Amino acid sequence: MAQFTQMAIRQTFLLLLEQTPLDKITVKMIVDACGISRNTFYYHYEDIPALLRDVLETELTRVCGTDGDGQSSPQRLQQLLSYVAEHRMVFDRIFHSEYRQQLERRLTLSTRAIALDNIRACGGGALDAGQQEAIAVFFSSGVLGLCRQWLADGASVPPEVLLQRLSLFEGLLETTVERALKLGT
Numbered sequence: 001m002a003q004f005t006q007m008a009i010r011q012t013f014l015l016l017l018e019q020t021p022l023d024k025i026t027v028k029m030i031v032d033a034c035g036i037s038r039n040t041f042y043y044h045y046e047d048i049p050a051l052l053r054d055v056l057e058t059e060l061t062r063v064c065g066t067d068g069d070g071q072s073s074p075q076r077l078q079q080l081l082s083y084v085a086e087h088r089m090v091f092d093r094i095f096h097s098e099y100r101q102q103l104e105r106r107l108t109l110s111t112r113a114i115a116l117d118n119i120r121a122c123g124g125g126a127l128d129a130g131q132q133e134a135i136a137v138f139f140s141s142g143v144l145g146l147c148r149q150w151l152a153d154g155a156s157v158p159p160e161v162l163l164q165r166l167s168l169f170e171g172l173l174e175t176t177v178e179r180a181l182k183l184g185t
Helices: 002-019 027-034 038-044 048-064 073-086 088-095 100-121 129-152 159-167 170-183
Strands: none
Touching: 002 027, 002 038, 002 048, 002 088, 027 038, 027 048, 048 073, 048 100, 073 088, 073 100, 073 129, 073 159, 088 100, 088 129, 100 129, 100 170, 129 159, 129 170
């Protein structure tokens, strides 16, 4: 029952975000729309920022995973970008709010996990963890930069176009992994 209630709170919050700026959403609005008491809300969440963190973690993990669940990195990245595009208004409202850092943190975690999977898929598993992390951070920062710009522009370009642009850099990751393996550092 508790999971069902949490899911209902998250879904209600997302629906409200489609229609209302984040800084205008109140706990009262959520509980009224959800049909629960304030105590029930506070049983699950300390406040709206805690709810936002949970929504971002739950939704982005559900959409693109973080454990290489058999899908290729491009497929997972496409799912992530498609989800953001489908929910443009939600992400736009978060992106242009005081909670932008929460969104960027979660997108960073998702894109870094995808980059790490991509590194391992192209033979980088032989690199030590620090080398893999350095390469993943570098490439996920580039992906995140393009995503930031995409969101800042209102996600008006279809995700497929953004993925085409990102694919221009796919060979760079493989070349970087190959070079690191040759250098053995």
